[in-house]
Every structure is written in C-alpha cells, then in structure tokens.
Amino acid sequence: xxxxxxxxxxxxxxxxxxxxxxxxxxxxxxxxxxxxxxxxxxxxxxxxxxxxxxxxxxxxxxxxxxxxxxxxxxxxxxxxxxxxxxxxxxxxxxxxxxxxxxxxxxxxxxxxxxxxxxxxxxxxxxxxxxxxxxxxxxxxxxxxxxxxxxxxxxxxxxxxxxxxxxxxxxxxxxxxxxxxxxxxxxxxxxxxxxxxxxxxxxxxxxxxxxxxxxxxxxxxxxxxxxxxxxxxxxxxxxxxxxxxxxxxxxxxxxxxxxxxxxxxxxxxxxxxxxxxxxxxxxxxxxxxxxxxxxxxxxxxxxxxxxxxxxxxxxxxxxxxxxxxxxxxxxxxxxxxxxxxxxxxxxxxxxxxxxx
Amino acid sequence: xxxxxxxxxxxxxxxxxxxxxxxxxxxxxxxxxxxxxxxxxxxxxxxxxxxxxxxxxxxxxxxxxxxxxxxxxxxxxxxxxxxxxxxxxxxxxxxxxxxxxxxxxxxxxxxxxxxxxxxxxxxxxxxxxxxxxxxxxxxxxxxxxxxxxxxxxxxxxxxxxxxxxxxxxxxxxxxxxxxxxxxxxxxxxxxxxxxxxxxxxxxxxxxxxxxxxxxxxxxxxxxxxxxxxxxxxxxxxxxxxxxxxxxxxxxxxxxxxxxxxxxxxxxxxxxxxxxxxxxxxxxxxxxxxxxxxxxxxxxxxxxxxxxxxxxxxxxxxxxxxxxxxxxxxxxxxxxxxxxxxxxxxxxxxxxxxxxxxxxxxxxxxxxx
Numbered sequence: 001x002x003x004x005x006x007x008x009x010x011x012x013x014x015x016x017x018x019x020x021x022x023x024x025x026x027x028x029x030x031x032x033x034x035x036x037x038x039x040x041x042x043x044x045x046x047x048x049x050x051x052x053x054x055x056x057x058x059x060x061x062x063x064x065x066x067x068x069x070x071x072x073x074x075x076x077x078x079x080x081x082x083x084x085x086x087x088x089x090x091x092x093x094x095x096x097x098x099x100x101x102x103x104x105x106x107x108x109x110x111x112x113x114x115x116x117x118x119x120x121x122x123x124x125x126x127x128x129x130x131x132x133x134x135x136x137x138x139x140x141x142x143x144x145x146x147x148x149x150x151x152x153x154x155x156x157x158x159x160x161x162x163x164x165x166x167x168x169x170x171x172x173x174x175x176x177x178x179x180x181x182x183x184x185x186x187x188x189x190x191x192x193x194x195x196x197x198x199x200x201x202x203x204x205x206x207x208x209x210x211x212x213x214x215x216x217x218x219x220x221x222x223x224x225x226x227x228x229x230x231x232x233x234x235x236x237x238x239x240x241x242x243x244x245x246x247x248x249x250x251x252x253x254x255x256x257x258x259x260x261x262x263x264x265x266x267x268x269x270x271x272x273x274x275x276x277x278x279x280x281x282x283x284x285x286x287x288x289x290x291x292x293x294x295x296x297x298x299x300x301x302x303x304x305x306x307x308x309x310x311x312x313x314x315x316x317x318x319x320x321x322x323x324x325x326x327x328x329x330x331x332x333x334x335x336x337x338x339x340x341x342x343x344x345x346x347x348x349x350x351x352x353x354x355x
Numbered sequence: 356x357x358x359x360x361x362x363x364x365x366x367x368x369x370x371x372x373x374x375x376x377x378x379x380x381x382x383x384x385x386x387x388x389x390x391x392x393x394x395x396x397x398x399x400x401x402x403x404x405x406x407x408x409x410x411x412x413x414x415x416x417x418x419x420x421x422x423x424x425x426x427x428x429x430x431x432x433x434x435x436x437x438x439x440x441x442x443x444x445x446x447x448x449x450x451x452x453x454x455x456x457x458x459x460x461x462x463x464x465x466x467x468x469x470x471x472x473x474x475x476x477x478x479x480x481x482x483x484x485x486x487x488x489x490x491x492x493x494x495x496x497x498x499x500x501x502x503x504x505x506x507x508x509x510x511x512x513x514x515x516x517x518x519x520x521x522x523x524x525x526x527x528x529x530x531x532x533x534x535x536x537x538x539x540x541x542x543x544x545x546x547x548x549x550x551x552x553x554x555x556x557x558x559x560x561x562x563x564x565x566x567x568x569x570x571x572x573x574x575x576x577x578x579x580x581x582x583x584x585x586x587x588x589x590x591x592x593x594x595x596x597x598x599x600x601x602x603x604x605x606x607x608x609x610x611x612x613x614x615x616x617x618x619x620x621x622x623x624x625x626x627x628x629x630x631x632x633x634x635x636x637x638x639x640x641x642x643x644x645x646x647x648x649x650x651x652x653x654x655x656x657x658x659x660x661x662x663x664x665x666x667x668x669x670x671x672x673x674x675x676x677x678x679x680x681x682x683x684x685x686x687x688x689x690x691x692x693x694x695x696x697x698x699x700x701x702x703x704x705x706x707x708x709x710x711x712x713x714x715x716x717x718x719x720x721x722x723x
Contacts, residue, residue: 006359017368064394064613065386068595072382075592076375090361245360252361254371256593263590267583271546274581280557288559291566316471317568324475327408331484 003246007094014087017255018080079259085114085235086262093239097246107239111232115225205300212289212296219282219289226273226282234269238262375596382599394609397440399451401463405492409467410485412492418455425718427526428493428502429454431463432517434509435481435625436575437618439465441701442507445610448702450711454505457715460497464489468619474568476622478629479647486517490524501526501658503718508532508671508697512633515679516646519655527721528685529661529714532697534671536678537637547582548669552634554578560630564623572618582669611702640682653679659687661717663700663710670697689717 092110096103241261245252252258273279302312311319405412417424431451433439442463443451454461464486469476493502503526506514511533518525539549555578563570580587598604621629638644644651660683664676673692680688691713695703700710 003359010359010361010363013363013368017372020369020372064391064609064616065389067616068592068609068612069383069386071588071592072379072595072599075589075595076379078589079593090359094359242360246358249358250360253363253367255363255368256371258361258363259590259593263585266585268546270584271550271582272543274550275541275543275546275553280554283554284557284559288562291559291562294566317474320472321475323472324480328480328484331488335488 003094003098007091209296212293216289216293219286223286230273234266238265397443411465413463415461419458423458428460432506432510432514453711469622474623477624483647503527505529531663536640537634549672555634564627569620570626571620653682654684656683660685663691665700666694668697
C-alpha cells in the first residue's frame with residue numbers, strides 16, 4: 001500500500017473507530033439510564049454527551065465531580081474532532097508527499113477554506129438577521145473544535161460557560177446566535193415598563209447598549225477567528241512533524257500518541273500567538289467590548305430600577321463604600337482603644353510597683 | 356517508498372477505544388458515588404483562633420512533642436487570588452503537615468472569599484489592616500515581639516511588603532515562588548514562560564474593575580490556562596481516563612480541580628492597585644509603592660530571608676523571584692531552587708521531601 005492508500009485507509013479506519021466510540025458511549029448511556037442516540041441525525045452528539053454526563057454524575061463528587069465529568073466527555077468529543085481534522089489534512093498531504101512535491105500549498109488551501117468560514121463573518125455581520133443566523137450555524141459546526149479554549153475564555157468574560165458550550169443553544173452558541181430577538185427582551189422590552197417610558201434619554205441608553213452588544217459580537221468573532229487561524233497553523237505544523245516522521249520511517253501506534261503530538265504542537269503554536277502584540281490587542285479588544293457592554297447594560301438597568309424604586313447598582317456601590325469606610329473607622333478606633341487600655345494597664349502596674 | 360507514520364491497525368484502534376469506554380464506565384460509577392465532602396481539601400486539624408470580617412486565622416494542631424516545637428510562631432500568608440488549601444491539598448501532599456512534622460508552630464491566614472460589598476477593600480486594608488492585626492494577635496497570644504512569616508506566591512509579595520513596613524514584627528521571612536520583579540524579558544523560544552505577566556502588562560484594569568467590581572477567579576484562571584491551552588483544557592481530562600477506575604487517584608485529581616476552580620474573586624480596588632503598581636509599573640523594586648501613606652522600601656527587609664523558587668516555574672519565572680537579592684537590606688539572604696513547577700512546589704511528590712524540611716533546617720540554624 002502506498003502513502004495515499006494508507007492515508008485513505010487511515011481515514012476509513014478512523015471513521016469506523018468513531019462509530020465504535022459513539023456506539024460504546026451509547027451503550028454506556030443506556031446502561032446508566034441516558035436517553036437518545038448520538039448517531040441519530042436529530043441529536044448534536046456533543047449536547048447529547050453533556051446531557052449524559054450530567055445525568056450520570058448528578059449529585060456525585062459535587063461541583064468538582066460534575067466539572068470533571070463534563071470535561072472528560074468534552075475532551076473525548078474534542079479529540080474526535082481533532083482526529084477528523086488531522087485525518088483529513090493527512091489525506092491532503094500524503095499524495096504530494098509521496099510524489100516528492102511540496103504538500104504545503106494544498107494543505108494551506110484546505111486550512112484557509114476552513115478558517116474562511118469564520119473569517120468571512122465580519123463583512124456579513126452587517127447583513128440581515130437570516131444571514132447572521134446562517135453564519136452562526138456554520139460556525140456552530142466547528143464549535144467542538146474551538147470549544148476547549150474559547151469556552152473557557154467566554155465563560156470567564158461572562159459571555160458563556162465552558163460546559164454549556166457543548167450545547168448549541170447556550171453559552172458560546174448563544175453568543176453566536178445573538179440576533180435581534182435575543183437583544184430585544186433584555187434591553188428593548190425595558191422601555192415598555194411602567195415609569196420607564198420611551199424618552200430620548202432611555203432611547204439613547206438602549207441604543208448605546210445595543211451598539212455595545214454589536215461591538216462585543218464583532219470583537220468576539222475577531223478573537224475566535226484568530227484562534228481558528230492559530231489552530232490552522234497548528235495543523236500545518238503537525239503535518240510537518242508527521243511528514244518528518246514518515247521520512248524517518250518512524251511510527252505512531254495509537255490514537256493517543258497522535259493526540260499527544262497534536263497537543264504539544266497546538267500548545268506551542270497557540271502560546272506563541274498569545275505572546276504577539278497583535279493577538280494581545282485583539283484579546284484586549286474583546287475583553288473591553290465585553291466589559292463595556294456590561295457597563296452600558298447597567299446604565300439601562302439603572303434607569304429601569306430607578307423607575308421601579310428598586311435600589312440601583314450605583315446606590316448599592318455608595319452603600320458598599322460607606323460600609324467600607326465605617327468598618328475602617330471602627331477598626332482604627334478599636335486599635336486606638338486597645339492601645340490606650342494597654343498603656344493604662346502599664347501605668348497602673350508601674351504605679352503599683354512604685355507604690 | 357514512504358510509509359504512513361500513523362501505523363494504527365483498525366483492530367488496535369477499536370481495542371484502544373473499547374478500553375477507554377470500559378474505563379469511562381467505571382469512572383462514571385466512581386464519580387456518581389462520590390460526595391462533595393469526599394473531595395476534602397485543607398483537612399489538617401486546626402482551630403480558628405482569630406477572625407475579622409471574612410478573614411480567619413487557623414492554628415494547626417501540633418504533630419510533634421511540645422518540647423520540640425519552635426518558640427517563634429509561623430504565619431503562612433497565601434495569595435489573595437487563590438484558596439489557602441494549596442498549602443494543604445491532601446494529607447500526603449501538604450506543606451502545612453510537613454511543617455508541623457518539622458516542629459513548627461503553624462498558623463495560616465485564610466483571607467476568605469470577597470463578596471460584592473468588599474469591592475472597596477484596598478491593599479492598605481489588607482496589609483496595614485488585616486495582616487497587621489493578625490500578626491499583632493499572634494504576637495500577643497504567644498507573648499513574642501516577632502513572628503516568622505511564610506508567603507505563598509502573591510502572598511509572598513504581600514509578606515515582603517509587610518516586612519518592609521513592619522520589620523520590627525518579622526523575625527524570619529520565607530518566600531515561596533514569589534514575584535518581586537515583574538519586568539520579565541519574554542523569550543520567544545519559551546512562549547509560555549512569563550506569559551501571565553506579559554499579558555497582564557496590557558490589561559485594562561480600570562475598565563475591568565469598573566465593570567466587574569471584584570475580579571472573578573475564572574477570569575484570572577484564563578491567564579493561567581493560556582500557558583498551555585490544549586493540555587490544560589483537553590489533554591488533562593483525556594489522561595484522566597487512566598485513573599478513572601482508581602478511586603483514590605480520582606479523588607486526588609478532584610481535590611486539585613476543586614482548588615484550581617474554586618478560588619476567591621479578588622477585591623476590585625486591591626486588584627487594581629496590585630496590577631497597576633506591582634505588575635504593570637513594577638514599582639516594588641523601584642521603591643515607589645506607597646501604602647497607607649508609607650513608602651515600601653525593600654532595604655527595610657533586614658531580617659533573615661529564605662527565598663525558595665521553582666526551576667520550572669512558568670507563571671513566576673525564577674528571575675522574577677531571585678531579583679529580591681539585589682534589593683533587600685538583609686545580610687542573611689538564602690536562596691533555594693527546587694526542580695519543579697509553580698504548583699508542584701506545594702503539591703508535587705518530590706517537593707514534599709524538600710520544601711518543608713529545608714524550611715525547618717533553615718529556621719533551626721537560625722534559632723534564638
């Protein structure tokens with residue numbers, strides 16, 4: 001078998017292995033009382049796994065147990081996705097490598113196409129709601145690949161949740177689906193509340209919050225694209241390492257070894273990217289957009305809460321500051337009193353001794 | 356003719372997957388039987404001897420005969436941004452236990468978990484307020500003028516600052532993986548080393564604190580995770596499959612997870628001050644930090660200092676720690692390098708036999 005045939009064979013083997021993995025997990029789920037079938041077209045396998053993990057570990061191991069269970073299943077899903085990407089990439093590389101031709105152009109074309117699905121988004125962001133929804137769906141297909149890293153970041157900045165990312169309808173998926181209907185209830189609907197009628201001021205605040213949300217969406221997409229490009233670079237480097245192994249007639253004998261090679265290469269590639277000024281600027285832009293959105297949303301809420309006689313955030317902040325200052329005063333007074341008592345005790349003792 | 360480097364036979368792959376599925380099943384069984392209290396961290400027996408607001412001071416039960424206990428009490432100061440349990444993660448991986456076995460009279464300051472109402476707590480409140488009050492309490496309780504302090508990571512930076520402001524109350528200063536000089540020259544060949552500081556230099560901390568109030572632990576964890584995104588987010592859990600059927604090993608893994616992801620938020624104003632003054636402007640080594648109207652001058656750190664760092668520390672690279680030597684006023688300054696990483700220094704197997712025994716030895720050599 002030549003290299004191309006071997007690559008084809010590897011792809012087939014991996015497709016079969018995936019069936020085995022999902023089939024095995026399905027059997028496990030049935031045994032544990034889980035429902036659904038991950039191989040059915042009606043289910044998102046990642047969402048299914050997440051549900052199964054939740055059901056299995058309900059109440060077990062506390063938060064750490066739940067988190068670990070979710071992460072274990074998420075890692076299995078991610079590994080399968082990466083194996084798919086690597087297998088496809090190797091199928092592209094193998095014929096050129098065998099023919100002694102440079103394989104990089106073909107691979108780069110494939111990777112560019114992959115990244116393009118994401119990089120095409122900003123231009124289309126200005127389009128209709130339908131377009132955004134379609135584009136979000138196309139990104140959604142790649143979410144399992146981007147999940148491990150993006151998930152954590154979005155969770156941290158408050159735009160999603162790592163575990164929730166496995167569901168297309170929440171977390172990162174939600175962020176991607178932030179079309180008009182999801183914008184309307186939290187912000188637009190406030191104007192309809194009694195006492196918070198649509199004035200020029202309320203309208204301006206709502207518009208600012210809407211603009212901030214759009215900025216956040218754009219910044220988050222730019223960030224995700226940067227990560228996707230980083231993953232593309234990592235795939236290319238992994239292929240280089242595999243090509244090098246082929247030339248040296250060295251072998252990898254397990255799926256795990258392939259994954260280890262991938263993890264090492266991907267970590268190295270991404271951390272190099274993380275250090276670049278360009279990436280840091282993009283990351284800061286996303287963080288700033290998320291924080292700015294939070295502030296603008298708060299402005300709207302302040303207005304609404306005020307109208308409903310509910311304490312606002314700025315009123316709470318004033319109270320917090322007053323509590324802080326008072327506590328400090330009490331602490332200083334206690335300290336002064338303690339010092340005074342100590343010196344009085346010392347004076348009495350001295351007097352008693354001299355008396 | 357070239358042959359494929361991936362030489363996995365279908366039967367082997369299926370076998371590998373079958374084994375993974377079996378382990379998953381066993382692991383899930385194990386996970387579902389565990390309770391949150393099984394994943395216990397910080398379990399070494401202790402008493403709460405002092406409390407103020409959310410802060411607690413623990414006094415640990417001795418593990419040696421009374422006559423072998425050091426006269427000078429030791430206070431462990433953890434970082435504000437991580438749980439104290441890193442010093443006492445599990446019984447066989449515990450700095451606290453190991454120090455007790457060395458005969459030290461161990462106290463630990465648990466800063467607690469700031470709530471929204473604590474967002475205005477300043478570094479002045481933490482150092483001149485809480486820490487100083489704890490030190491005074493321990494001094495009075497033990498009728499001593501000075502105590503020994505052991506700082507953990509950022510807790511070491513705080514301890515160093517405190518020692519500069521109150522040298523008369525600190526008998527010995529022990530620092531572990533402590534950032535002192537935050538200007539680290541980033542080496543492109545080792546992109547993960549010092550990445551945390553590199554990213555922190557450009558952070559818009561005013562916007563962060565303005566929008567969030569207290570800074571959530573998860574946000575801080577992002578920076579830690581960025582040093583190894585795939586291994587820490589996928590690889591670690593993929594490898595976990597190997598120990599899923601081993602209940603004790605699984606528990607230990609979960610203990611670390613609990614500590615890692617259960618950390619406290621950082622009080623907003625303190626975080627702002629620390630990032631701006633210590634990290635971004637590197638003012639500690641420049642002698643430009645002012646707290647509570649007093650300048651922090653490292654030349655005032657005149658007590659004996661033991662500065663311990665981890666050779667493979669990528670979060671606080673060794674040069675950031677050992678820079679202290681150039682700035683302290685102490686004539687008795689010792690460094691100890693341990694061949695491990697930032698967290699491994701507390702939780703690593705090999706480190707258990709190095710860290711606490713060396714602290715004990717260093718203190719014994721300087722006993723009054």
